[in-house]
Amino acid sequence: MRTFTSVTLSLAVIGHASALSFNIPSFQDAIQIPSFAQLKTLLTASTISSSSSPLLQLHKNLIEIPSITQEEQQVAQWLANYLLEQNLTVETQVVGDPANHRTNILAYPGKTRQTKILLTSHIDVVPPFIPYRESGGKIYGRGSSDAKGSVAAQTIALLELLQKKEVAEGDASLLFVVGEETTADGMLTVNELGLEWEAVIFGEPTEGKLSKGHKGIILFDIEVHGKAAHSGYPELGKNANHMLVESLSRLLSLELPQDEILGNSSINVGKFEGGVAGNVIPEKASAHVVVRVASSDHEDVWERIEEAVKADNPDIKVTRGTPFYGGQVLDVDVEGFDTIVCSYGTDVPNLHGNHKRYLYGPGSILVAHGDNEHVAKTDLIEAVAGYKKLVKEALNPTKRPPAIYRAPPVQDTESKGDL
Ligand SMILES: *[C@@H]1O[C@H](CO)[C@@H](O)[C@H](O)[C@H]1NC(C)=O
Ligand SMILES: *[C@@H]1O[C@H](CO)[C@@H](O)[C@H](O)[C@H]1NC(C)=O
Ligand SMILES: [Zn+2]
Secondary structure, rough: OEEOOOOOOOOHHHHHHHHHHHHHHHHHHHHOOOOOOOOHHOOOHHHHOOOHHHHHHHHHHHOOOOOOOOOOHHHHHHHHHHHHOOOOOOEEOOOOOOHHOEEEEEEEEOOOOOOEEEEEEEOEOOOOOOOOEEEEEEOOOOOOOHHHHHHHHHHHHHHHHOOOOOOOOEEEEEEEEOOOOOOHOOOOOOOOOOOOOOEEOOOOOOOOOEEEEOOEEEEEEEEEEEEEOOOOOOHHOOOOOHHHHHHHHHHHHOOOOOOOEEEOEEEEEEEEOOOOOOEEEOEEEEEEEEEOOOOOOOHHHHHHHHHHHHHHOOOOEEEEEEEOOOOOOOOOOOOOEEEEEEEEOHHHHHHHOEEEEOOOOOOOOHHOOOOOEEHHHHHHHHHHHHHHHHHHHOHHHHHOOOOOOOOOOOOOOOOOOOO
């Protein structure tokens, strides 16, 4: 059973005490930041020192604790303690087998766990671990951009809003999940909480721009079963390679959706194998394919793909895997942000509900999974201002037309999140 359990009262009390002694002064540093627009000109990276900035200190701690997917326990525990020290109520939700000690973290001011707005990101990272390093105004290390930059900036944004009494209990909470980079089991488990929000602000590297959307994903395997024979006597066999090539040719000539916002769908035949030797008619052939769908109607696209690939040939088997979701059109009704369209997958479709969906964060996806992963200090600071603005605007009821797109439920928990 997966249930949320509150962290023990004694821990919470310790947290309050230390918040009183050191938390408040340390926020003075962060609050000096003048305005969203002026940031880049007023602050040069070299003037910001990690040790005097709660934001950079938090970011550093998060990166220094390795947290490759499946091994998020240590960073989750550290972050839960940190949030308790900041006078938030912290709950942990077990994900998967309790023996693995993997937990999501929900944190909120006071006693009201159901808030209007949710700030969320993920605490797992892709392998391998890359140590923290500062150089020339940039911070390097695994997760610096994807997504510990978002985790740190969302946390400091909420703390500063509380400090300035711009948000109150019941307004906004933080949710940090495990497993985003592989199966999305963390966010899928969040659906069991029974909570719902008016707006959810997802943190992923979007270069500090508000994302208009991202494509959906259909992943599938093709298996062809032929009949082996001597290559001199083709009439005695059935060539699996030929059948696969024809099948892929039909696939590649399909007209897939093009969308004004999401762009064009794309097909990647990523792996392709078959046969044993030039003089043997191949008995087996297979291919692994990922289609990026630029349409919210992924079911329709899938039907057409299946039809084209099989063409009623009983020797061709098509198996759909996960992830399997349509293009996500996101909310961008907050002024003052540049926009971007993303081609990567996120946890956005994995959180069910009719909330508004914003996707925003510091850093670029282009370096996110590489060995050069980094984020600029100024971008982290700008993201704090960006998240604060998003929270305040989302709380403003005059600016709340209905959500533009309802996330279809993702049923399969075996999905591959950040493909
Ligand atoms: C801690 O949080 C509680 C509940 O939101 C609040 O009443 C109290 O003033 C906070 N204490 C400090 C030191 O911020
Ligand atoms: C989408 O494909 C069309 C051709 O079908 C092409 O003209 C257009 O430039 C493509 N758009 C993008 C964004 O790649
Ligand atoms: Zn990510």
